[in-house]
Amino acid sequence: MATVTATDQNFGTLINGDKPVLVDFWAAWCGPCRMMAPxxxxxSNDTEGKLVVAKLNVDENPRTAGAFGIMSIPTMILFQNGRPVKQLVGYMPKSELVSRLADVL
Known part of the structure; x- marks a missing residue:
């Protein structure tokens, strides 16, 4: 499953689903964000059915980015039952990302 696009409009519905949601707060001009995309x-492909991976462009969706105090990008926040439970900032290789999310994967 490909990543899902998160927006100010669909954010509440997206994070309140039955699966954990990892939201990537990013911007097109951000080099580390582009490195994080693949x-x-x-x-997302490896965790299909267990985890939803969503991307929220902070330039296009400032309300949601502001609500979570996003100051540095990329910032990834893991939501469970609509609540933020873990926050990761900056580029990291897949092995590190997986190990930091091991408790939900």
Missing amino acids: VLEDL
């Missing part, structure tokens, strides 16, 4: 795509 890592997240791989993670």
Whole structure:
């Protein structure tokens, strides 16, 4: 399954689903964000059915980014039952990302 696009409009519905949701807060001009994109795509494919991977463009969706105090990108926040439970900041290789999310994968 490919990553899902998160927006200010669908965010509440997206994070309140029955699966954990990893939201990547990113922007097109951000180099580390572009490096993170294929890592997240791989993670999405590997965890299909267990984890939803969503991407939220902070420039196009400032309300949601502001609500979570996003100051640095990429920032990834893991939501379970609509609540943020883990926050990761900056580029990381897939092996590190998987190990940091091991408790939900």
